[in-house]
Amino acid sequence: MNYLDISQVTMEFPTPTGPFKALDKVDLKIAKGEFVSLIGHSGCGKSTVLNVVAGLYEATGGGVILKGKEVTKPGPDRAVVFQNHSLFPWLSVYDNVRLAVDSTCHDKNTQQRHEWTLHNLDLVHMSHAQHKYPDEISGGIKQRVGIARALAMEPDVLLMDEPFGALDALTRAHMQDSLMDIQAKLNNTVIMITHDVDEAVLLSDRIVMMSNGPAATIGEILQVDLDRPRDRLALADDPNYNRYRASVLKFLHERHTKPDIANIKKTEKNRPKNAETTSEAA
Numbered sequence: 001m002n003y004l005d006i007s008q009v010t011m012e013f014p015t016p017t018g019p020f021k022a023l024d025k026v027d028l029k030i031a032k033g034e035f036v037s038l039i040g041h042s043g044c045g046k047s048t049v050l051n052v053v054a055g056l057y058e059a060t061g062g063g064v065i066l067k068g069k070e071v072t073k074p075g076p077d078r079a080v081v082f083q084n085h086s087l088f089p090w091l092s093v094y095d096n097v098r099l100a101v102d103s104t105c106h107d108k109n110t111q112q113r114h115e116w117t118l119h120n121l122d123l124v125h126m127s128h129a130q131h132k133y134p135d136e137i138s139g140g141i142k143q144r145v146g147i148a149r150a151l152a153m154e155p156d157v158l159l160m161d162e163p164f165g166a167l168d169a170l171t172r173a174h175m176q177d178s179l180m181d182i183q184a185k186l187n188n189t190v191i192m193i194t195h196d197v198d199e200a201v202l203l204s205d206r207i208v209m210m211s212n213g214p215a216a217t218i219g220e221i222l223q224v225d226l227d228r229p230r231d232r233l234a235l236a237d238d239p240n241y242n243r244y245r246a247s248v249l250k251f252l253h254e255r256h257t258k259p260d261i262a263n264i265k266k267t268e269k270n271r272p273k274n275a276e277t278t279s280e281a282a
Contacts, residue, residue: 003067003189004030004053004157010061011048022048024215025062028208033187037200039248040210040219041255046193049210050159053191054080066156076104079150083162085142087134093145094130097121100149120152121145123182140171144178151182160192164199173232176202184229197252201244202232209251219255222247 011023023045030036038046051057053064055074064071066078087096098117105113121127124144129137137145143163150158164172176199183190194200200207204224211219224244226235235241 002029002065003032003034005065006030006049006053006062007065008062009049009052009059009064011045011052011057012060021215022213023052023059024217026217027062028218028221030189030191032189035183035190035192035203035205037204037207038191038193038210039195039197039200039207039252040216041212041252043213043216044210045213045216046210047161050080050161050191050193053157054078054159076153077156079153079155079158081143081146081150081158081160081163083165085134085139085146087142087145087149089134091133092130093126093132093134093137093141094118094121096134096145097149097152100152104153116152120148123151123185124148124178138171140167140175143167143175147179147182151186151188156189158188158190160190162193162195165195172199177232179203180228180230197245197248200248201226201241202230202235207244207248209248212255220251 006026006028009023009026010021012019012021014020026045026049028036038049040046048057052059053066053071055071055078058072071078088099091099094117097120098113101108101113101117101120105116108116118127118130121130124147126141126144126148129141129145134142134145147163164175167175179190180203182188192203201224207222207224208218209220209222210216222244226238226240226244
């Protein structure tokens with residue numbers, strides 16, 4: 001049995017001119033402890049896939065099975081880290097994480113919840129900032145707190161939607177290294193959306209490359225067979241790393257210069273006769 005089974009997921013959204021098909025039969029099996037990145041051009045449905053797995057969207061076709069149970073709504077077994085840190089500004093760093101602990105760790109007493117909150121702050125090296133408020137810390141620290149809050153829920157799957165996209169290059173590199181360390185310690189299952197090819201190759205066990213929308217689906221899946229732990233400086237001269245990087249860049253470049261006309265025509269064909277038809281390549 002697969003740990004996480006995304007099976008033939010199709011997603012349509014109603015529009016004034018008729019249904020818009022964002023995803024078309026996305027099929028993906030993910031093992032426990034696997035790190036999977038989703039990459040593709042804007043509008044290719046990456047966030048839609050993530051939202052279906054999170055239970056925020058209900059697929060119009062197919063579905064998601066996690067540990068043998070169908071995903072029908074949000075739940076603590078799936079934690080989401082967004083690009084925006086989404087911290088509560090009136091709560092301290094500690095209290096932002098403690099809120100998640102109190103909401104999900106019902107089997108722990110008060111002392112155990114306190115220790116678990118500190119443990120997760122320590123995982124992201126934020127124990128020293130526990131008494132600060134969001135407006136007193138940098139964007140990188142806010143993202144660390146957001147990750148700590150998600151990990152504190154002890155989710156089966158960690159879902160990350162471009163979590164480092166708004167950070168400067170140096171902070172982003174530090175966050176990537178921290179995430180690799182955390183994943184190595186916890187062996188948790190991660191699905192991450194990214195637009196950064198180097199980030200995808202550095203972090204992932206597999207890279208799922210999405211075709212252009214509308215009616216986006218999985219174009220290719222790249223297995224990244226690089227030993228862990230991974231050192232970004234050593235990998236810079238690794239021929240395998242550069243080969244993986246080139247494969248992803250080639251996929252993205254081809255879809256930038258040759259948009260998926262077949263999907264565009266298929267979507268236009270499904271629009272009502274009286275609707276204006278406009279085609280826009282992603």
